[in-house]
Amino acid sequence: MYKKVELKNGFAGMEKEVAQMWKERNIIRKNFAMNEGKRHFTFYDGPPTANGKPHVGHIETRVMKDIIPRYKVMKGYKVIRKAGWDTHGLPVELEIEKKLGISGKEQIEEYGVEKFVKECKDSVFQYVSIWEEMTNKVGFWVDMDDPYVTYHNEYIESVWWALKQMWEKGLLYEGHKVMPYCPRCGTALSSHEVAQGYKDVKxxxxxxxxxxxxxxxxxxxxxxxxxxxxxxxxxxxxxxxxxxxxxxxxxxxxxxxxxxxxxxxxxxxxxxxxxxxxxxxxxxxxxxxxxxxxxxxxxxxxxxxxxxxxxxxxxxxxxxxxxxxxxxxxxxxxxxxxxxxxxxxxxxxxxxxxxxxxxxxxxxxxxxxxxxxxxxxxxxxxxxxxxxxxxxxxYPHCWRCDTPLLYYPKESWFVAMSKLRDELVDNNNKVNWYPDTIRTGRFGKFLENVIDWGISRDRYWGTPLPIWTCEDENCGHRECIGSIKELKEKGIDVPEDIELHKPYIDEVKLKCPKCGKQMKRAREVIDCWFDSGSMPFAQWHYPFENKEIFDSEFPANFISEAVDQTRGWFYTLTAIGTALFGRSPFENCIVLGHVLDGKGQKMSKSKGNGVDPFLLLDTVGADATRWHFYTCSAPWLPTRLSLENVEETRKRIFKHIMECIFILCTIC
Amino acid sequence: MDKWIISKLNTLVKEVDNKLEEYNITAAALQIEDFTDELSNWYVRRNRERFWSQEIDDEKIGAYVTLYEVLTTLSKIIAPFVPFISDEIYQNLVVGLDNSKPESVHLCLWPEVNEEMIDTKLEEEMDLAYKIVKLGRSARNSANIKNRQPLSKMLISISNLPEYYADIVKEELNVKEIEFGADMAEYVNFEIKPNLPVLGKEYGKLIPKIKEEIAKKNQMQLATQVKTGKVEYIEIDGTEIGLDSENLLITMHGKEGFAFGGEGEMGVVLDTKITPELKKEGYIREILSKVQNMRKDKGFEVLDNIKLYVSGNSMLEELIKENDELIKHETLAKEIIYDLSKEGYTDTNINGETLKIDVEVIK
The missing domain is CATH 3.90.740.10 (Valyl/Leucyl/Isoleucyl-tRNA synthetase, editing domain)
Known part of the structure; x- marks a missing residue:
């Protein structure tokens, strides 16, 4: 009567067959298309960087992100699940420096900024197929065919729009401030970056x-x-x-x-x-x-x-x-x-x-x-x-290259977050954090003491700071450009297909509306965390396109990332949301704890106690791994994980179900 | 039983929904885990005779329809958690049978809760019976007495349980009689010690005095209180110390002749005295079990009739003769043959006695 539920090839084999069936029958697309015209449930996918290989911690975030949208679809909501990739920033540049065997800004200039930036762009999707494979294997249903990519011109244009909004509100300013500075990378670091790199030193x-x-x-x-x-x-x-x-x-x-x-x-x-x-x-x-x-x-x-x-x-x-x-x-x-x-x-x-x-x-x-x-x-x-x-x-160290930071007077651009301190705290208090202690504790305290956000980076691969200054020192007029259209209107001979990256954008001069002389762009790019924090609108190329989608997809009902994002994405979302829209861009946030090895030790490369995510998915299987993350402890507490204890979880939960199915299938 | 599992299923649909609505993923998953345990270790187990019965009657069909409904609904509830196995189950149980249904579990909506099918009282009572059985099993384990060995009496701390459930408990635990409202202190020895790694760190020097104070307390009361999560305060040299489940080590075991199992406020005690009568019954049960296994090992169909051969132990042979009817009925043996000369016997251990047994299928 029934086809027997047999697991001839084990759980991982069954999962492969099911995934194949989904592909053949286009089940994922059909699921995405469900509940068209119904009420929306909004989920934002925090963009990972695809220039490194995924580790088991990424499986944890993916399975937690996955379950809630799936559940909401079953409850009759329309859920758009757009994947995203974080592509700019120092980590990418460092990889390329390593690859080219060069170090520091002088050598990059010598090598050629255009070639360097091209290398960066080519490298950001180096591991994307591995990420996609991991995502598919773990059963995280997110639209990877049409992702948002932070280096795309449209995305950058939306970020420019955001910067211009801040400029017009008087929140963007250039300051001469003593800043944490990485002498190796040659760039200033923002306070949330500094907070990530404290180490005890003698x-x-x-x-x-x-x-x-x-x-x-x-x-x-x-x-x-x-x-x-x-x-x-x-x-x-x-x-x-x-x-x-x-x-x-x-x-x-x-x-x-x-x-x-x-x-x-x-x-x-x-x-x-x-x-x-x-x-x-x-x-x-x-x-x-x-x-x-x-x-x-x-x-x-x-x-x-x-x-x-x-x-x-x-x-x-x-x-x-x-x-x-x-x-x-x-x-x-x-x-x-x-x-x-x-x-x-x-x-x-x-x-x-x-x-x-x-x-x-x-x-x-x-x-x-x-x-x-x-x-x-x-x-x-x-x-x-x-x-x-x-x-x-x-003592604070550079979160990327581990060099001890120096405090150093630097010209830098800031967003005046300290002016918005009370609003930030108020907006955050309306968010449901899981666990709630994050709201008043770790994150709330951080907001109460928020300082201005140093957003400029004296680097190459990033969203260019769209501020032009008149070359005439006596004039010194400044313009913040908020769109490609505005750039073409005010710029001199702007190429039709201008790419919003260094070095191309540096060649664009504006004509000063005050004195008629030329205006030159500030040399800096911006903090890549500003990019990812802009995703609520930039993923839709808002406000240049998709106004209706944005209106129905803001704010997010749900986001979930690891606890270190209180200084990262959770902060930049909150900061930009407060500055631009007067509210937090998310309503519910599950904060995830770290993944430890089976004995409760931190996983580290040097100890070699990390678990290969593909070995885990290919042997014990995705369902068992998912169940392990859901049940092992509350999501915000550390999860102990080894092949053996996921195997135990698998036996614990699936043994009973399989026995019952066996009876049903055998007798009927 | 069907009503119970359907009630539990509807409660599960509702509770998992509520918990996911509150982003409480872990509690939702653990509730599903409890349900699968109850489904397999209680519903299916308690209904094994209905499932495996020879005739296709209403009882058997009812059991199947119920299990089918539970498993197909369960495949939907677990779909957001475990997307692969849930669809595998759904494909095999639903799509293969009825192609008017959505073609994947991931295109289904959340199951509707049928409030009328929820019977809270029924759930509570049955859950209690299952809990007692689990405690009884652990008591048997601690005394190392197989479930097939009948025992005369079980004592339970709770005051009452409707007869229907009491009968289930008796049958499951293979005991003749249940006594409710028993005072555990009469049957159980308590050993309460400070948990040194915890208490010692804070109150190192006071440990001997803490031990004295503990010994002065009513052990039963202290154990119950601590085990139910409350804190007992004692004062030593002006220092107030809270005793709780973290800093005390509590072991409870049955007094001579009794086996104990307990959790929280509930405890059960088994009278472990085995009378000659009980011993005989134990032999018969063991023989039945060995014969059934032998049928399975030889690959006989469930409904095949057999010839049963026994030899080599006059005491057990006598016992088999006394229980001729019962054994024939349970093993589907048309005849029982006592023949020493036959070849191909297996020496079988029957609670310490050796008996030669063989089975042959009757074509």
Missing amino acids: DMTCVAKFKVKNEENTYILAWTTTPWTLPSNLALCINKSYEYSKVEVNIGTPEEPKYEKYILAKDLVEKVLKDKQYKILENFKGEKLLGTEYEQLMPFANVDGKAFIVIHGDYVNLEDGTGIVHIAPAYGEDDSLVSKQNGIAFVNLVDKSGKFVEEVTPWAGKFVRDCSEDICRWLQDNNKLFSKEKHLHS
Whole structure:
């Protein structure tokens, strides 16, 4: 009566046959076409990058993304499932640099930007067939025949539109701000990128002695974790509300005493002077120290303006160090701010590749972070070192190439997200997060402290920043271009088929409407996270096309990605949605935990404990893998996965069903 | 039974729908998992006689129609979770039979819930019976007594169960009698110890005193309380310590002559004393089982009649003679032959006794 449900070729074999049947009978298309004209349920597919091979974590996101749209189709909703590919950005450029055996921007320029960008474009779909195979095998039904691709001209045009919206709302500005900067990649990083790369490292730290002017043998003590910033020191910062002490210390021996006087916070005297013989000479309010002048610590910078003076900053605390902070205005956000407030001069002794400039004679051309020991030795030899020690602290590294970041003053373009802080928090509070703790915790906290989004990247392969500046310095007029049409109207001899990429777009000049001279495009491209965060409208080439589809497909009812996206896609979606549409572009979000090995260890290449996704799908099968992810633990908790424990899951769930089917098929 | 599984099925359709609506994927999947266990280990098992019966009567057809409905509906519920096997099942059970239906499970809509078929009371009672049986099985396991060995009595902590379900429990667990409302403390020894890796870390030095405090408590009460997720507070030298299922290790086992199985607040105890009568019954059950296996191994059809040969153990032969009717009926043996000289016997272990058995099909 019934065809027996036999699994002659095992589960994976059965799955292959079923997939073949779907293909032959066009079942996937028929499923996509279901419920035409019915109410919409909207799902956004966060775009993966196809320039690397998929790993088991990608299976997890795919199976979680898949189940809800399938269920909603069965419930009678129209569900559009458009796949997407994230194609721009530094990771792609790094791959190409590696492939070509070159490194850094100078060598890229030498190789040729056009050729380099072509290589990037060709490489982004290098692994796309492997991704498609994985997607098919896992049974994730998403429309991969008509995906959105972030490097397509239409997509870029929509992103330009978004940037122009922000420009018109006054949210886009150029700032000179101290930024986390990767000296290897030669580009500034945004705060959410920095947040992805904190690592514990041991660095040489020291307490330096700053000689007070006109007072014999008296020094102010200040601690730093970055000795390479000491040659650029221009001020010392105290908190005027604290008590400070002047202390006499014997730095000689008990038999042959030698005395020096030090100034530091009263509460830290014991901690800093621990084993030394000392006597407190006087205690006083920090206020009294303000304006005290001291001698330049290291004689390399030629300083023009106010410097070498004690100033006040609210942020100075008594947790570490001496209660006195050394200020190098070029290399820290707080430093920069407090210097500006006090009218302190500016000096930068580090070049863009993170090396000391010529003036710093002993170490010119050396990478600054490698000079810490030398600097401490120099201080020692010049009687300017109080103490030094290795110190374990969390330091940001480039999330792509692992180079320790430097803080560096750079011209950069920003989206003024801090102006939208309250709106971001409000909009996020309307989102249903699974688990809810993300809303108020990890993500909510991040939004409450949101800072302006540095979106420009001094790189090549990305959406070009559509801002042109008049070449006449006296004019300096700026235009933000929001469409290809506008570009052709305002540009001079714009090719009909202009590709919105470097280097082609850099050749386009505008005619300045103010002074009639030529306008030149800003050289930067933008953060690729801005691309993916624009997908709600850019996937439809909105507002240039598909207005109706966009209206019915915004916001998304459902998205799901891994937990690291709170600093990535979840953030950029929220940021752009808030800036442009005054709301979050998604209503429900399942946040996924990481995949661990069978013993609960993190999977890593070096340990070799990763599970090959294809081996898993070809042996134990997709259904068992899916069921494992659904049942092993709540989606946001880590999932333990090995071939063996997926096999156990398979037995646990399918044994019963297969037994019942066997009875039905055998007897009837 | 049919009403029960159909009620459970409709509840499942409703609950999985509600849970997916709330994006609670894990709870939805686990509920499906529970259902497949109940379907196979309870519904199908309890109805095996209906499924395998010789005549095609209403009982048999009813069982089939029910199982068919359950499996086809289940294929739709599991479709979003496991798209491959669900369509394989659907193709074979539905498309092959009725080509007016959608050609893939993925072109079907979510099954409708038939509220009228949901009988909450029925579900609760049957679920309870199944739970008792599972506990009873685990009690048997702990005492290492096969299910085929009949036992005289089971004691259950709950106060009552309608007779219909009590009968099912007796049959499933092969016990003669059930006593409700039993005080577990009479039959069970409790051993409650601090879980040292957990408690020791926090209260290292206090451990001996904690042990004393635990020993002073009513063990049964403490065990029940902790096992149902509550916290018991004790105070030692001014430190308040909450005892819970994380930091205590609780083992419960039957006192001499009893086997225990428990979960949460419910416990069952089996009287493990085997009287000579029970022992004889155990032999017969074992013999029946061995003969059935032999039929299967030799590849006889379910409905074939056989000749049964036995020899080599006068005590068991005597017992077989006493139960001639029963054995013939259960094994479809037309005759039982006691012949030592026959060749081709298999030596079979019958609860420690050796019996030579052979079967031949009658054409």
